[in-house]
Amino acid sequence: MKSIDLLNVVEIFYSIQGEGANFGKPAIFVRLSGCNEHCWFCDTDWSHGTSMTIAEVLKAVQQYPGKMIIWTGGEPTLQLTDTMLEHFNGYFHCIETNGTNQVPSKIDYIACSPKVTPKTLRENFSSVDEFRYPIGVGETPPRIEELPPAVNYFISPIFMGEEKKRFSRSEENMTYCIDFVKQHPAWRLSVQMHKLLNVE
Numbered sequence: 001m002k003s004i005d006l007l008n009v010v011e012i013f014y015s016i017q018g019e020g021a022n023f024g025k026p027a028i029f030v031r032l033s034g035c036n037e038h039c040w041f042c043d044t045d046w047s048h049g050t051s052m053t054i055a056e057v058l059k060a061v062q063q064y065p066g067k068m069i070i071w072t073g074g075e076p077t078l079q080l081t082d083t084m085l086e087h088f089n090g091y092f093h094c095i096e097t098n099g100t101n102q103v104p105s106k107i108d109y110i111a112c113s114p115k116v117t118p119k120t121l122r123e124n125f126s127s128v129d130e131f132r133y134p135i136g137v138g139e140t141p142p143r144i145e146e147l148p149p150a151v152n153y154f155i156s157p158i159f160m161g162e163e164k165k166r167f168s169r170s171e172e173n174m175t176y177c178i179d180f181v182k183q184h185p186a187w188r189l190s191v192q193m194h195k196l197l198n199v200e
């Protein structure tokens, strides 16, 4: 349930964006708890959180010099509203969403890693800034013509930690995705560089 001035927060930290078109840009990450999907390859523990007021979140954000906030999760659209974003004047707001819901209109940059069909994406978005499809060997993203317009269409090799490597081989996924974009040049490769660089 959305509350007017409370957010359930997993963590707030300052780092660089490790993937997609904003790779390398400093950003304040606000990870919200809860998700409406249960992807087998999920690399985030979004099941816990601390209830914080908007004022507390703003205070935590303001301790960093960066001016870009990445609202992530979990699935941030389950909690985040335009009313909340009004408190964060002067920030550039990015969201990382699974595409199941529309995003608040005050969001400046939409990075969508879809877990829904192209039809649902067309219903929820007139356009996005980037799509990022997690891809393993043998998988393919939808046809671009089926998707809402985007500035960038990425595929992202599923990149597993040691504990899940028996399910999917990161190296094979990478090789497969590189070959895929070479064969389908409208797509770009996005690698989860933060995992290789060992930053948050």
Ligand code: SF4
Binding pocket: 035, 036, 037, 038, 039, 041, 042, 043, 044, 046, 073, 074, 075, 098, 115
């Ligand atoms: S949609 Fe994203 S956050 Fe939610 S379970 Fe899937 S990978 Fe994890």
